[in-house]
Amino acid sequence: MMRGLSVTVTEADDERRFLRRLQARDEHAFNELVQLYEGRVYRLVLRILGKPDEAEDMAQDVFVAVFRSVDKFRGDSKLSTWIYKIAINLCKNRGRYWSRRPSEAAEDLGDVEEKGWLEEGPARTTAELSAPDQHVQGYQVEEIVRRCIQELGPDYRDVVVLRDVEELRYEEIVEITGLPEGTVKSRLHRGRALLKARVSRLLGEKIE
Amino acid sequence: MTEADEENGPDSGHDEIRSLVKGAFRGQQEDRVDVLAGVQAKIYDRSGGKFFSDGWSTSRTPPISTYLVTSWVMLLILAALYCVLAPISGEPKRVPTYPAPVRVIPATQ
Numbered sequence: 001m002m003r004g005l006s007v008t009v010t011e012a013d014d015e016r017r018f019l020r021r022l023q024a025r026d027e028h029a030f031n032e033l034v035q036l037y038e039g040r041v042y043r044l045v046l047r048i049l050g051k052p053d054e055a056e057d058m059a060q061d062v063f064v065a066v067f068r069s070v071d072k073f074r075g076d077s078k079l080s081t082w083i084y085k086i087a088i089n090l091c092k093n094r095g096r097y098w099s100r101r102p103s104e105a106a107e108d109l110g111d112v113e114e115k116g117w118l119e120e121g122p123a124r125t126t127a128e129l130s131a132p133d134q135h136v137q138g139y140q141v142e143e144i145v146r147r148c149i150q151e152l153g154p155d156y157r158d159v160v161v162l163r164d165v166e167e168l169r170y171e172e173i174v175e176i177t178g179l180p181e182g183t184v185k186s187r188l189h190r191g192r193a194l195l196k197a198r199v200s201r202l203l204g205e206k207i208e
Numbered sequence: 209m210t211e212a213d214e215e216n217g218p219d220s221g222h223d224e225i226r227s228l229v230k231g232a233f234r235g236q237q238e239d240r241v242d243v244l245a246g247v248q249a250k251i252y253d254r255s256g257g258k259f260f261s262d263g264w265s266t267s268r269t270p271p272i273s274t275y276l277v278t279s280w281v282m283l284l285i286l287a288a289l290y291c292v293l294a295p296i297s298g299e300p301k302r303v304p305t306y307p308a309p310v311r312v313i314p315a316t317q
Contacts, residue, residue: 034244042241060246067251145232164229196225
């Protein structure tokens with residue numbers, strides 16, 4: 001117990017020291033920060049935006065925003081939570097920007113239904129399958145789930161990604177989204193229900 | 209949310225969809241990306257060249273080997289020049305120097 005506590009205190013001290021270097025605009029410290037978080041930030045924005053090129057550009061913008069506003073960060077939350085918060089806000093802004101422009105949306109989900117690539121059978125992802133043809137089917141299921149998530153409204157999509165993919169705690173999601181815990185939970189519930197309905201419709205089978 | 213959901217927490221009753229969501233992104237866990245150079249370029253542009261303007265701090269790892277090699281090459285060039293020029297220059301020519309003549313002025317009374 002004591003050991004765990006001392007480790008936590010040391011980590012907090014390290015983070016404070018690191019933060020001071022960042023706030024002093026230490027370029028080496030910033031390089032370390034980017035190297036430490038680039039994978040996590042990139043994957044988060046990729047899961048939200050769904051396009052690798054756009055996700056890479058967005059991940060860069062997230063770190064530029066971090067560099068610009070790090071002196072305003074008071075250390076009230078974990079650095080990672082604050083970076084996630086910036087990432088989520090920038091993704092929302094990008095989504096609003098795209099929604100005002102003529103749709104460049106890729107393949108419609110309707111095409112997936114028309115192609116009829118899915119055979120009858122229970123929905124399983126590639127990790128749960130063994131035979132090659134089952135793998136193909138698994139990839140299709142994964143693709144459908146990813147598309148359905150991106151087609152959820154940002155309010156639902158963000159909480160579903162943060163909770164079910166990133167596996168963050170509710171307190172962290174509350175800090176990142178700035179929403180009350182009750183709202184986070186109800187959006188999560190509603191988002192999953194919407195997702196379940198969409199995926200069930202496309203797969204042609206009921207998901208519990 | 210129903211009362212049952214409130215009691216059991218929002219995660220209950222969604223096991224299959226949660227598993228599908230998690231599985232859909234499992235392949236991306238290993239995705240690697242290198243955004244450092246792009247971030248540095250953007251900050252350099254937007255700060256008007258104030259930050260990340262030197263080649264040392266903008267690289268992912270400081271190019272220590274480049275600096276070491278450059279130093280050694282410079283030393284070798286200086287040593288080679290010394291070896292070539294030293295024999296040519298030879299010994300310095302001796303210039304006879306005599307003390308200036310001293311004229312004794314008798315003291316006046």
